[in-house]
Amino acid sequence: MRFVVRRLSMFLFTLWAAMTLNFFIPRFMPGNPLQALEARTRAKLSPAALESILSSFGYKPNAGLVPQYFTYLKDMLTGQWGQSIGLSLGEPVRDIIFQALPWTLGLIGLTTVIAFVLGNVAGIVAGWRRGGTLDSWLPSTLVVTANLPYYWIGMLLILLFATTLNWLPADFNYDPSILPGLSPGYIGSVAQHAVLPAFTLLITSIGGWILTMRNNMITTVAEDYVRMARAKGLSDRKIMFNYAARNAMLPNISGFAMSLGFVLSGSVLVEYVFNYPGLGYQLLNAVDNNDYPLMQVLFMLYTIAVLVSLLVADFFMVWLDPRAREKG
Amino acid sequence: MRRTKILAAGAAIGLAAAVAGCSSTKHASDTGGSSTGSNTVPALSANLKAGGTVTIANETGATWNCQFNPLTTNQQEANGYLYESLLYINPLQSSATPTPMLATSYAWNSTDTQLSFDVRSGVKWSDGTAFTAQDVAYTFNLLKQYNSLDTFALWTAPSGGGAGMTSATASGDKVTLTFSSNASVFFYDVANMVPIVPQHIWSTVGNPGNYTNTKPVGTGPFVVSSCSADNIKYTANKSYWMPNEPHVQTINYPAYLSNDPANNDLASGKANWGGQYIPSVNSFYVSKSTNFHIWSPPVANVSLIPNTVQGPTANLNVRQAIAYALNRAQIAAIGEQGEEPAANQTGVVTPTFNSFLNSSALSSSGYGAQNLSKATAALKSAGYSSSHPLSLTVKTVTGYTDWDADLQVIKQELAGIGINVTVLDEADNTFTSDLQNGNFQAIMYGPPAGPSPYYELHLMLDSANDQAIGSAGQGDYGRYKNSAVDAAFGAYAAATSPSAQQQALEQVETYMLNDVPLIPVVESVDWYQYSTAELAGWPSAADQYAQPSPWTYPDVEQVLLRLYSKTAQ
Numbered sequence: 010m011r012f013v014v015r016r017l018s019m020f021l022f023t024l025w026a027a028m029t030l031n032f033f034i035p036r037f038m039p040g041n042p043l044q045a046l047e048a049r050t051r052a053k054l055s056p057a058a059l060e061s062i063l064s065s066f067g068y069k070p071n072a073g074l075v076p077q078y079f080t081y082l083k084d085m086l087t088g089q090w091g092q093s094i095g096l097s098l099g100e101p102v103r104d105i106i107f108q109a110l111p112w113t114l115g116l117i118g119l120t121t122v123i124a125f126v127l128g129n130v131a132g133i134v135a136g137w138r139r140g141g142t143l144d145s146w147l148p149s150t151l152v153v154t155a156n157l158p159y160y161w162i163g164m165l166l167i168l169l170f171a172t173t174l175n176w177l178p179a180d181f182n183y184d185p186s187i188l189p190g191l192s193p194g195y196i197g198s199v200a201q202h203a204v205l206p207a208f209t210l211l212i213t214s215i216g217g218w219i220l221t222m223r224n225n226m227i228t229t230v231a232e233d234y235v236r237m238a239r240a241k242g243l244s245d246r247k248i249m250f251n252y253a254a255r256n257a258m259l260p261n262i263s264g265f266a267m268s269l270g271f272v273l274s275g276s277v278l279v280e281y282v283f284n285y286p287g288l289g290y291q292l293l294n295a296v297d298n299n300d301y302p303l304m305q306v307l308f309m310l311y312t313i314a315v316l317v318s319l320l321v322a323d324f325f326m327v328w329l330d331p332r333a334r335e336k337g
Numbered sequence: 338m339r340r341t342k343i344l345a346a347g348a349a350i351g352l353a354a355a356v357a358g359c360s361s362t363k364h365a366s367d368t369g370g371s372s373t374g375s376n377t378v379p380a381l382s383a384n385l386k387a388g389g390t391v392t393i394a395n396e397t398g399a400t401w402n403c404q405f406n407p408l409t410t411n412q413q414e415a416n417g418y419l420y421e422s423l424l425y426i427n428p429l430q431s432s433a434t435p436t437p438m439l440a441t442s443y444a445w446n447s448t449d450t451q452l453s454f455d456v457r458s459g460v461k462w463s464d465g466t467a468f469t470a471q472d473v474a475y476t477f478n479l480l481k482q483y484n485s486l487d488t489f490a491l492w493t494a495p496s497g498g499g500a501g502m503t504s505a506t507a508s509g510d511k512v513t514l515t516f517s518s519n520a521s522v523f524f525y526d527v528a529n530m531v532p533i534v535p536q537h538i539w540s541t542v543g544n545p546g547n548y549t550n551t552k553p554v555g556t557g558p559f560v561v562s563s564c565s566a567d568n569i570k571y572t573a574n575k576s577y578w579m580p581n582e583p584h585v586q587t588i589n590y591p592a593y594l595s596n597d598p599a600n601n602d603l604a605s606g607k608a609n610w611g612g613q614y615i616p617s618v619n620s621f622y623v624s625k626s627t628n629f630h631i632w633s634p635p636v637a638n639v640s641l642i643p644n645t646v647q648g649p650t651a652n653l654n655v656r657q658a659i660a661y662a663l664n665r666a667q668i669a670a671i672g673e674q675g676e677e678p679a680a681n682q683t684g685v686v687t688p689t690f691n692s693f694l695n696s697s698a699l700s701s702s703g704y705g706a707q708n709l710s711k712a713t714a715a716l717k718s719a720g721y722s723s724s725h726p727l728s729l730t731v732k733t734v735t736g737y738t739d740w741d742a743d744l745q746v747i748k749q750e751l752a753g754i755g756i757n758v759t760v761l762d763e764a765d766n767t768f769t770s771d772l773q774n775g776n777f778q779a780i781m782y783g784p785p786a787g788p789s790p791y792y793e794l795h796l797m798l799d800s801a802n803d804q805a806i807g808s809a810g811q812g813d814y815g816r817y818k819n820s821a822v823d824a825a826f827g828a829y830a831a832a833t834s835p836s837a838q839q840q841a842l843e844q845v846e847t848y849m850l851n852d853v854p855l856i857p858v859v860e861s862v863d864w865y866q867y868s869t870a871e872l873a874g875w876p877s878a879a880d881q882y883a884q885p886s887p888w889t890y891p892d893v894e895q896v897l898l899r900l901y902s903k904t905a906q
Contacts (some may be wrong), residue, residue, distance in 0.1 A: 040766030044809065054488040055499070056811055061485035062409050065546045091610040096399035098410040099547060108400065110568050172601060180598030185568030185591040286400045286566060295397055298764055320857035 012327065020320050024312060031308040032081050033074075035301055042068055042094045045298040049096075058265075063210035066092040066099050081200050083296060085309055087153040095300025102306050105291060110180050114204055118272045120210040127214045132222020133254045138229055146222060155216025163209040170205060178202050180284035186316070204232075207284040210276060212253065214268075218261065225257035232256075263322040270318030274311040387573070389872055390587040392600040393887045394608030400566035400592045405553035408479075408486045410545050414590065417894035418571055419555035420532035423454050423473065425895055426525050426790035429634055429881045430687060432835075436895070437554060439468070439533055441510075446525040446699045449521040449833060454528075455514045460578040462535045475536040477505035477514065484543055485546040488778045489526040498801065500527070512877035525788050529891060547578075558583040558897060570810050572748035585872070585902035590887075603629075603866050611866035612886035613881045614739065618676060618866070622667050628870040632878050632885060635689050636786035637793050639740070641731065641856040642815045643746075646806065648778040649727055654719035655756075656822025656853035659779075660704055661712035665745065669859050672743030680857035681705070681899040683846040684797075685790045687860075693790050695843045697723040702850040712754045732771055733781040740781050743858060773809035775816050782814065783861040791838075794845050798854055799826050813837045817854035863889065874899040 046059050060070065069077065084091065090102040097105055135144040169180030183189070183198040229235065232251050238248045277289035288307060295303040342876055397413070408417035409724065416422075423440035428435055435443075442455035460468040480487040481502070493499025494517065501517035514527065534545075540547045551562060556578065559571035571588040575697055591608075593599040598617045601607040604622050606629075615622050623629050639660065643650035665679035681687065682704035685694040699705055713722070721727040729751070733740050748758040763771065767869035771777055784793050794810075796802065800823055802812030810816075822845055829841035849855065867875045875894055876885040883895035 038766060039764075040770045044769045044773060045766060045772075047811070048765065050488075055490035057491065058485055058490065061483075062546055064545060065485055075681070099404070099406075099549070100402040104402070147660045148845050172605075175605070180593070181567060183567070185565075185572075185728070186589055188563060189565060218602055281595055282597070284594045286592070288596060290594055299766060320554065 013324075016320060016323055020123055020316055023316055024142045026061060027084065027312040027316075028309055029078075029311070031305050032078055035296075035304050036074065037298070038296075038299065040299050042299045042301065043070065045095065046098075049298070063094050066094050068094045081305065085305065087109040090306045092298055093295075095298030095305050097303075102302050104279065106288070106306060106310070107302060109286055109291050110289045112285065112288065113273065116182075116206055116287065117276060117279075118206045118211065118269070118286065120195070121214070121265075121268055121272055123207075123224045124214045125218055125261075125268075126212050127211075128218025131252075132217075132219040133249060135219065135232065136223040136226025136246070136257070137253065138248045139230070140273055144223070148223060151216035153218070156216075157279075158283050159209050159213040159214060159276065162212055163206065163282040166205050166209055166235055177205050178317060179205060182285055182287075196298055202285075206279050208283055209279055209283075221264070222257065223262055226253055228259040229253045247332060259326075262329075263326055264316045266322035266325065267315070270315035273314040280317070306332060313316075349789055355540040362559060369813075385584045385671075385901045386905045387584050387586055387902075388905025389585045389900070391872065391897070391900060392589045392590070392591075392602075393476055393584050393600045393610045393612075394593060394778075395610075395612040395685050395887045396596045396599050397592045397658070397888075398594060400594070401564060401569055401590075403564040403566070403569070404551055405546050405561065406483070406545075406550045407486065407553075407555070409488070411550070413888055413890060414554070414569055415550075415898070416532045417552060417557065417888035417892070418559045419553045419557040419589070420534065421894065422441040422455075422531055422533065422891050423528050425526040425883075425891060426527075426529040426788060427881075427883055427892075427895075428636070428760070428786065429884060430692060431690070431788050435528065437681045438894075439473070439890075440528070443528065445521065447833075449519040450516045451513060452516070452520070452527065453525070455482070456507075456510050458510060458562050460556055461576050462537075462554050462556060463536075463560050463574055463576065465576070466535065466537055468533075468535070468556055470512045472536050473512045473533050474505050476531065476533045477502070477512075479534070479539065479815050480531070481505075483544065483546050489523070489530060491523065491527060491531075501835035504640050504713070513565060519831050519833075521833070522791070532858045532891075538737065554769065558894065559588060562587075568766065581900050584874075584905075585897060587896070602620060603868075604867060606870060609868040609870065609872060611864070612888050613864050614676075615864075615866065616738070617674060622866055623633055626868070626870070628868050630865065630869065630875070630877070631866050633676065633864055634878075634885070635678055635686050635860035635862045636884070637784055637861050638684060638855075638857035639677070639743075639781065639783040639859050639861050640680070640684075640797070641858055642772075642777075642797070643779050643781055643853070643856065644775060644777055644806075644815055644819075645854060646775075646816045648718075650779055650854050652719045653852065654715045655721075656856065658712045658716035658719065659751065659756065660853050661708045661715060662750055662756075663856070663858065664707040664750055665858060665876060666748070667707075668746045670718075673859055673876075675738050677739070677862050680860045682850055682853070682857060684758050684794050684848060684849045684855060684857055685842075686786075686793075690790050692843050693839065695846045698843070698847060700848060701737070704850060706751075710753060716754055716756070721755050726755045726757050728757045728759065729778055730759045730763045731779045731781060732763055732768065732769065734775045735764055744781065745860070763843055770809075772814050773811070775804075775806040775810065779856075780814070781858075789838075790842060791826070794849075795826050798822055800844070811837075815854060817852070819848060819852065819854075822848045869903075871901050871902055871904060872900050874901050 033035055039146060042063055043060055047056060093100050093102055095107060135147050137143055147312060167179040170177045183195060183202050187195050187198055189195055235248060235252050240251045273288060277293050280287045280290040292307050295307060340623055361717055389448045393635065405411050405415040407420040410667040423438060425438050439457055441457050444453050450454050456470040456473055462468055481492045481742060484690040490499035491502045496499040498657055500520045500523035502514060504515045504519050506513050538554055539545055558574055558577045560568045562572040562575045569590045573583050573586045596613050599613060603611040604625050618631055623631060635667055643656050647653055658683055669679040681699055683694060683699050687694055731744060733744060744760045749759050771778055772782060782798055787793055798813060798817055800813055800818040804810035805814055825841045828840050832838045832841060863886045876883050883892040887893055
């Protein structure tokens with residue numbers, strides 16, 4: 010119980026600290042929303058009119074930082090997220106988020122899960138058959154691919170599969186000429202458009218899982234209880250999954266919880282390269298245009314997602330591992 | 338690589354146009370010369386069959402919000418498609434007669450303080466209600482009532498840089514706008530840039546600045562058929578007032594978040610109308626099909642703006658040395674890969690505004706071509722030489738890779754005479770802030786264009802725009818102060834004849850050559866790519882009937898009205 014209270018209060022304190030930083034740091038960036046809007050309208054429109062457009066959407070250039078900060082805290086917690094004062098001028102932030110959220114969750118979330126599952130299975134097999142065929146080339150290849158920048162892989166895949174071979178679309182989340190709906194054409198189009206960005210992420214993220222899993226397996230396989238299982242004459246398969254892998258996977262599980270937390274912040278670069286309208290892309294736009302309302306909501310969501318998954322990972326570890334409970 | 342043009346970027350052509358609007362005679366305007374009279378329709382390609390789809394590939398940088406407020410937030414996707422202005426004025430042909438749109442003719446009084454329009458009869462809003470002169474007067478009065486809508490400062494007093502409109506009234510088919518002083522330089526904005534909205538709808542929507550207008554009702558040639566965050570689909574307005582128009586039946590306007598995907602779709606033929614920078618456009622795009630074409634009319638300058646009040650560039654000799662030392666043709670050929678032409682020191686964009694260029698003054702000034710001996714001499718009078726070089730920091734925007742390439746060439750050229758250039762790439766926000774605050778020694782910048790050289794030069798040189806270094810100014814970023822130049826701008830605005838305007842502008846050109854308050858490097862162009870595989874009727878170098886980029890409004894309407902499907906014929 011003491012553990013739960015301590016973790017929860019730590020969670021609340023971190024959330025408050027992060028939200029305070031989220032408020033102040035963007036406002037210390039050079040420029041302001043008015044200057045950004047003037048630049049977008051190429052100094053053509055009357056600054057007085059632009060300022061009054063922005064204030065009609067809730068921008069208060071002259072209000073003091075402290076009162077603004079308290080309104081900000083209240084608004085964030087009550088869900089009064091306001092309207093964008095950047096590129097999507099006047100659009101409610103809530104709409105922007107809900108528009109982008111499913112695409113990011115779908116693409117990045119699903120890819121993260123797939124990478125975790127595939128990575129662990131491959132890691133288990135490679136670690137079990139140490140020095141085998143798989144193990145002899147996989148780790149060395151992965152050391153390379155895991156460290157390639159994913160925007161670069163993305164551009165390479167576009168060049169190969171979209172521009173040269175013309176097999177797969179390189180941009181958008183679905184063919185914009187199809188009306189969204191539960192039609193097979195639409196679903197097929199969504200899947201088709203997800204292939205390249207998903208592969209890009211998979212290629213770069215799967216390596217980490219395989220490498221850690223393989224190394225954990227190698228240590229675990231040397232443990233006494235595995236030798237014991239062999240002595241009992243259990244099948245290889247049973248030992249591999251139920252004895253070795255089950256224990257070797259522990260550190261990877263908390264890593265997985267954390268990487269789920271980072272799904273929301275998406276992959277700004279992947280979404281940018283593939284013209285995929287998710288949250289990461291919205292963040293880039295918000296920062297480029299000093300769009301404080303959108304930026305602060307995005308940062309808050311990212312913070313909450315990461316903190317919640319850390320908390321869950323903590324609780325999960327304690328539940329799985331009695332040693333952690335004792336240290337509590 | 339990125340050249341972002343968003344939202345009101347189409348307002349690109351800004352503050353007004355004098356040239357077309359300065360005479361006091363009444364114009365029964367017509368196009369194509371086929372018909373005249375007070376209520377004629379612009380004669381376009383008649384007798385063409387309907388059909389065809391336009392797919393636009395133009396980086397918009399954000400997904401669509403499916404709102405269509407033409408006055409504030411959605412100018413780019415509403416104006417020209419759904420809403421129309423009174424006249425269309427072609428900034429590329431500043432001496433041409435305006436094309437009548439919702440107004441059939443216009444007239445100025447002798448002092449250019451009163452402008453009246455005859456409003457077209459027989460036009461219907463897309464909900465079936467009749468369009469009247471009341472709607473026009475209502476729209477202009479709406480701008481007065483809500484100053485967030487008055488983006489061209491029409492109701493602001495002339496002392497505050499506005500047009501000084503004092504009233505807008507309708508009587509019968511006539512609308513009369515009154516101004517407190519000569520407003521001819523605002524003619525372009527008043528007649529061409531203000532979209533007319535229906536009174537019967539807008540009078541009931543509360544604050545029109547925030548109105549989302551998700552079910553737009555306009556007079557334009559298209560209506561919204563469906564809209565999602567990724568795509569706007571427009572279809573032809575069946576009750577459009579121009580007979581037999583539009584020919585094209587569907588427009589798809591996907592929301593491209595960055596240039597590369599848009600460029601790929603143009604190169605694969607998926608999209609047929611583009612409007613952004615394509616690196617190595619000839620090999621990437623033009624060579625892919627005989628149907629793929631480009632045309633990029635120059636509209637403004639990309640200049641090095643020297644800080645004229647502090648730092649080394651406050652010294653005229655240094656500015657002269659830089660202007661003499663640049664080989665602009667080389668910069669255009671290497672830095673811009675020939676996709677943007679070289680600029681000249683008068684600040685007049687050629688060939689678009691050739692008629693305003695004082696070419697004899699340019700050649701006698703010695704700035705016509707690179708002149709290294711003059712450059713070295715000028716730098717020597719400023720106290721610098723190859724053995725005692727000047728260090729100069731030039732700021733630019735991160736992501737404009739062509740400007741970076743230009744600056745590399747500039748750096749080499751200036752190193753030859755004894756100026757060591759350091760290039761500083763800044764993020765958008767920092768760049769804009771430094772530009773407006775005058776926080777630079779020299780800065781690379783491309784201002785918006787206008788329908789004559791007046792608009793760019795006025796923005797960049799009139800000291801009425803001045804602020805102290807450190808406070809944000811809305812123009813004259815180099816803080817150049819010269820009362821003679823200010824007076825020449827005043828004379829241009831008050832001029833009631835083209836020759837008086839020409840005279841005023843030539844004076845400004847003279848000071849551009851003598852004082853070097855700006856150093857134009859290359860000319861910025863309207864990026865434009867089009868495919869003739871299915872559609873014909875595109876604007877081209879041979880037929881410059883409108884600014885050709887899909888993001889320039891209201892010009893986009895002129896293009897859409899002329900396009901037709903080749904296969905449907």
